Amino acid sequence: MKVLVINGPNLNFLGIREPEVYGLKTLKELNEEIEILGRRLEIEVDFYQSNHEGQIIDKIQQSYNVIDYLIINPGALTHYGIGMRDAILSTGIKTIEVHLSNVYSREEFRHKSVISDIAIGKITGFGSESYKMALHYLNSLKK
Numbered sequence: 118m119k120v121l122v123i124n125g126p127n128l129n130f131l132g133i134r135e136p137e138v139y140g141l142k143t144l145k146e147l148n149e150e151i152e153i154l155g156r157r158l159e160i161e162v163d164f165y166q167s168n169h170e171g172q173i174i175d176k177i178q179q180s181y182n183v184i185d186y187l188i189i190n191p192g193a194l195t196h197y198g199i200g201m202r203d204a205i206l207s208t209g210i211k212t213i214e215v216h217l218s219n220v221y222s223r224e225e226f227r228h229k230s231v232i233s234d235i236a237i238g239k240i241t242g243f244g245s246e247s248y249k250m251a252l253h254y255l256n257s258l259k260k
């Protein structure tokens with residue numbers, strides 16, 4: 118099973134960015150944890166981060182027929198990234214939406230997601246565990 122983990126805008130600033138909301142773990146540390154779990158579960162995991170919607174769209178398109186599942190934290194694009202939504206729809210890649218913070222306990226504009234309705238599911242509010250829960254779920258799909 119091949120899984121791509123995409124992180125959107127400002128997630129490269131984890132560790133610096135609003136630590137009271139997102140914690141002190143850097144993106145590198147987060148990805149290392151996911152990679153270790155992936156190895157344990159025998160799931161091949163790749164990582165991509167960009168601050169630009171167009172680059173995220175390119176990456177999703179390039180993943181067409183290449184990966185089995187996408188785990189994505191689109192950052193702020195969650196709330197308005199229609200092009201990213203269209204890329205997920207265009208490729209038909211099965212997607213899990215994840216967030217570090219609980220978007221529902223925050224500002225109202227974060228309650229809306231443009232991809233929740235086309236995702237397998239959404240995990241929000243568990244910090245780095247959100248990504249790992251997604252990976253555990255995908256592992257449960259293996260025959």
Ligand code: DQA
Pocket residue numbers: 126127128190191192193194195215216217218219220227
């Ligand atoms: C986030 C929540 C978004 O509202 C925010 O714009 C982010 C991070 C999260 O992981 O909690 O950049 O996706």
